[in-house]
Amino acid sequence: MKGEGLNLMMVSLVVALGLSLYVGRMHAAVTLPPEAKLLKRQFYKKLNTCANVEAYVTYQVKLWWEKDKSITAKLVKLLYADCMVNGCDGSILLDGPHTEKAAPQNSGLDGFVLIDKIKKVLEERCPPRTVSCADILNLAARDAVHLAGAPSYPVLLGRRDGLESNAAWVDLPSPSISVDDGLAYFKSKGLDAQDYATLLGAHTLGKTHCANIHDRLYNFDNTGKADPSMSKSSLNKLRQQCPKSLKNGQKDPTVFLTDKDGDQYRFTNNYYSNVLSYDSVLKVDQDLLFNYNTTQLVLEYAGKFEQFRREFALSMSRMGSLKVLTGKQGEIRQNCRVTNKNNPKLK
Numbered sequence: 001m002k003g004e005g006l007n008l009m010m011v012s013l014v015v016a017l018g019l020s021l022y023v024g025r026m027h028a029a030v031t032l033p034p035e036a037k038l039l040k041r042q043f044y045k046k047l048n049t050c051a052n053v054e055a056y057v058t059y060q061v062k063l064w065w066e067k068d069k070s071i072t073a074k075l076v077k078l079l080y081a082d083c084m085v086n087g088c089d090g091s092i093l094l095d096g097p098h099t100e101k102a103a104p105q106n107s108g109l110d111g112f113v114l115i116d117k118i119k120k121v122l123e124e125r126c127p128p129r130t131v132s133c134a135d136i137l138n139l140a141a142r143d144a145v146h147l148a149g150a151p152s153y154p155v156l157l158g159r160r161d162g163l164e165s166n167a168a169w170v171d172l173p174s175p176s177i178s179v180d181d182g183l184a185y186f187k188s189k190g191l192d193a194q195d196y197a198t199l200l201g202a203h204t205l206g207k208t209h210c211a212n213i214h215d216r217l218y219n220f221d222n223t224g225k226a227d228p229s230m231s232k233s234s235l236n237k238l239r240q241q242c243p244k245s246l247k248n249g250q251k252d253p254t255v256f257l258t259d260k261d262g263d264q265y266r267f268t269n270n271y272y273s274n275v276l277s278y279d280s281v282l283k284v285d286q287d288l289l290f291n292y293n294t295t296q297l298v299l300e301y302a303g304k305f306e307q308f309r310r311e312f313a314l315s316m317s318r319m320g321s322l323k324v325l326t327g328k329q330g331e332i333r334q335n336c337r338v339t340n341k342n343n344p345k346l347k
Contacts, residue, residue, distance in 0.1 A: 032156070032317060032318055032321045033190050033318060033321045033322055033323075035321060035322070035323060035324050035326075036156060036321035036324065038158060038324070038326040038327065039156035039157060039158045039159065039321060039324060039326065040156060040157060040158050041154055041156055041157070042157070043135075043156070043157035043158040044126070044130065044131060044157060049126060049127055049130045050122065050125070050126035050127070050130050050131055052125075053122065053126065053131050053135075053139075053157075054139060054155075056118070056121055056122060056125060057118055057122075057136060057139040057140055057143060058139075058143045060114070060117055060118045060121060060140075061075075061114070061118075061140050061143040061144055061147070062143070062147060064114050065144060065147045065148075069147075069148070069263075069264070069265040070206075070207075070263075070265055071111060071114060071144055072144040072145055072147065072148040072205050072265055072267075073202070073205040073206035073207070073265065074109075074110040074111035075137070075140050075141040075144045075145075076141055076144070076145060076202045076205065076206075077109060077111075077202075077206070078092060078109055078110075078111045078112075078115075078137065078141070079137055079138065079141040079316075079319070079320065080199070080202075080319070081100070081105075081106055081109060081172060082100075082134070082137060083319050083320060083322045083323075084172060084189055084319070084322070085100055085169050085170055085171065085172065086100075086162065086165075086166075086169045086323065087162075087322050087323025087324060087325070088134050088137075088138065088159055088319075088320055088321065088322055088323065088324050089134050089159065089160070089161055089162030089323070089324070089325050089330060090132065090133035090134035090136075090137060090159075090161040090162060090333070090336060091161075091162040091164070091165040092106070092109070092165070093112065093115060093133050093137070093336040093337060094162075094164075094165040094336075094337060094338065094339065095337045095338060096165065098166065098167050098168075099165040099166070099167060100165045100166065100167055100169060100170050101165070102167055103167040103170035105170050105171075105172040105174075106170060106172070108209075111140075112336075112337075114140065115133065115136060115137060115140065115336055116336060116337070118136050118140060119131075119335070119336050123334065128334065129331075129332040129333070129334050129340075130332065131332070132159050132160050132161045132330075132332050132333070133161050133333050134159035134160065134161050134162075134324070134325070135155075135157050135158070135159045136336070138155050138157075138159070138320045139155050139157075141316070141320075142155050142316065145202075145205075145267060145312075145316070148205060148265055148266055148267040149266050149267030149268065149309075150267045150309055150312055150313065151309050151310065151312075151313045153313035153314075153316065153317055154317075155317070155320065156317070156321065158324075158326050159324045159325060159326065160324075160325040160327075160329055160330035160331060160332060161325070161330050161331055161332060161333045161336075161339075162325060162330050163330055163331060163341075164339070171185075173185050173284075174212075175208065175212045175213075175282045175283065175284050176212075176215065176282075176283050176284065177284055178287065179284070179287040179288065179290065179291040179294065182196055182284060182287075183196055183291070183293060183294075189322060190322055190323075191315070191318060191319065191322075193293040193294060193297075194297060194311065194315070195315040195318060195319065196294065197293075197294040197297040197298065197301075198297070198301075198308070198311050198312050198314075198315040199315050199316070199319065200271075200284065200285060200288065201269070201271050201272065201301065201308060201312060202312075203257040203258065203282065203285055204257065204258040204266075204267060204268055204269070204270055204271035205257075205258075205265050205266075205267060206256075206257050206265075207254040207255060207256055207257060208254065208255060208257055208281060208282060209252045209253070209254050210241070210242030210243075210252055210253045210254070210255065211252050212282065213238065213242065213255075213281055213282065213283075214242065214244075215227075216230060216283055217230075217235065217238055217239055217242055217244075218239075218244050227283065227286075229278055229286055229290075230278060230279075230280075230286070231277060231278040231279050233279070234278070234279045234280075234281075237259075238255060238281065241253060241255050242255065255281060256281075257271070257281050257282065257285070258270050258271050258274060260274075267309075268305070269301050269302060269304075269305045269308045271285070272298050272299075272301040272302035272308070273302045275288050275289050275298050275302070276289065276298060276299070276302050334346060
C-alpha cells in the first residue's frame with residue numbers, strides 16, 4: 001500500500017515516545033470487586049449441598065472440548081456478555097424475544113447447549129435448584145480456558161440467577177470502538193486498563209466475521225482505502241479471505257483472530273505479538289498499541305507468557321464477580337433458559 005511504510009514508521013515513533021514517557025507499571029487493581037466478598041470458595045461443599053459440583057462441571061466441559069475446541073471462545077464470550085451488561089447473574093441465558101440473548105449485539109453467541117447439559121446433570125446429582133446457572137457459566141468458562149492452556153484459577157461461588165433479562169440493557173461495544181472509549185466502558189463497569197488489555201487477549205482463541213473488518217480492509221474512515229495501521233501482508237491475506245462484496249446467497253465468511261493458532265484454539269500470547277507487528281485483525285486489538293495505558297502491557301505480555309497467564313486469570317475472576325446476586329437476591333433456576341416463575345414444570 002502506498003505510504004504504508006511511512007505510516008507504520010510514524011506509528012512506531014509515537015509508541016516509542018509514549019514508552020519513554022511511561023514511568024513504572026500502572027497501578028492496576030489486583031483485588032476482586034467489593035460485591036465478591038459475599039462469594040466463597042467451595043460454597044456448595046461448605047453448605048453440604050453439592051460437594052462435587054466443580055468436578056461435575058469440569059467433566060462435562062472436557063467431554064465437549066475434546067469434540068469441539070471452539071467451545072472455549074464461545075464460553076468466554078458468553079461470560080463476557082453476561083457479566084459486562086447487568087452483572088454476572090446468568091441473564092444472558094434466558095430465552096425470549098426481548099432478552100439480552102435476542103439483542104443484535106449478541107447475535108452469534110453460542111455455548112448454551114453445553115450450559116443446559118451441565119445444568120441437567122447438576123439437577124440430577126444435587127438437590128433440585130441448588131447450583132445457579134450463573135455459577136455454572138463461570139465454572140465452565142474457567143475450565144474451558146484451562147483446557148486451552150490458561151491457568152486453572154479458583155472461582156468463588158454463591159451467585160444467584162437474575163429474575164429478568166432486557167435487551168435494552170445491552171451496551172456491549174462494537175469491534176471498531178476506540179481504545180479510549182473501550183477503556184471508559186470498562187471503567188464504567190468497575191474494571192481497569194489492565195483488565196481491558198488482558199481480557200482482549202482472549203481473542204487469541206476465536207474468530208470474527210468479515211463484516212466486522214470490512215472497513216479496515218476497504219474503506220477505513222470512509223477514505224476508500226485500507227487501515228494504514230495494518231501490515232501489508234495481513235491486508236493481502238485478509239482480503240483473500242474477505243472479498244469486497246459477497247455473491248448473492250453467499251454467507252459472511254469468518255477469519256481467525258490469531259492465525260498462528262487457528263483451529264487449534266490454543267491459549268497463547270501470539271495475540272500480543274500480532275499487535276506489535278501490526279497484524280491484528282480487529283481495530284480494537286491493534287489500537288492497544290497506540291494508548292499509553294495499554295502499550296506497556298502489550299510489550300510485557302508479548303515477551304512474558306506466564307505473566308499474561310497469571311493476569312488473565314485475575315481479570316477473569318474480577319469480571320466474574322461484577323454485580324453478583326447473593327443471599328436472598330434472585331433465585332436458583334431449574335432451567336437456565338427460563339425463570340422459575342415462567343417455568344411450566346414448576347406450576
